[in-house]
Amino acid sequence: MKHSKIARLLALACVGILMAAALAGCAQQNSAANEQQAKSRQYMSSVNQTMEDLSSRLESFEDAVSRGDAVTMRTQADNAFKVLDALAAIEVPEGLDDVQTGYVDGSNKLKEALNAYIGLYTEIDSATEEHPFDYATYDERVKSIQELYDEGVSLLEETDKKATEL
Template identity: 60%
Template sequence: MKRTNLVKILTIALSGVLVAAVLGGCMAQNTANTEQTANRQYMSQVNQAMEDLTNRLDGFNQAVTNNDLVGMKTQADNAFKAIDDLNALEAPEGLKDIQTAYVDGCNDLKDALTKYIDLYTEIESATEEEPFDYATYDARLKEIQDTYDSGIEHLEEADKKATEMPN
């Protein structure tokens, strides 16, 4: 009698452990799926933000080509909105370093645009009484280019990290 009770208790206990293991496996799989879904949604949002930024930077480049200072400012403001949208994205826990690289890159691009507009504004505002100091032009243009290049490097770093993510 004691043996049959012991067998029943062991059977029930083993069944409980088996059910717990199966449920635990399902929960782990659901957690992994949830994380993958969040990662995909985030990367989709980043992709959309970067596409918006690219389109807006094309507008800025067109304004530069046309020597249109007002257009440059308008298009830069549009690009800044796209950058702000990217900065506002909430990255899932595992993608925080990627978000940081994207934000750093975009902030460098924002700085480069601002510096370029400032330089161009100074040139356009120059008068005979207060001429533009062309002695500083090359150094300032190099600084702008370096800031831009830094931004591109950060964005490439972020893209590389994103492509190396496990699925």
């Protein structure tokens, strides 16, 4: 009888230990899930701030384009490149790698377009009577560059949409 009480107490103690361990495991899982959510929110907050900075920098670039000012375009593009590089450098939490890839791909398209705009306007600025700029190709080149720019913006917008769906 004494052994059966001890056996019951040991069994109850084992059940108690197992339940405590299970509860601790659940708490750790909840804690890990909460930590992952916090990292994801921090990532998206960083991306959002970076996008706001980028928007401001791109407005300044577009202003320089509208004036045909290649020197200011270069400066504003360099400022935008810093923001785009910062976007690519944001630490990506687990599960958001595809989102980051979308942001980086969109950023690369924008960089390519900004460089193409600068190249075009630098070419115009450096034209001389001996080596005039071929304005016959201007409209097509601007259209092509604008399409590349729009593609980069679209990739960023699609990535934003994808991120909000997660």
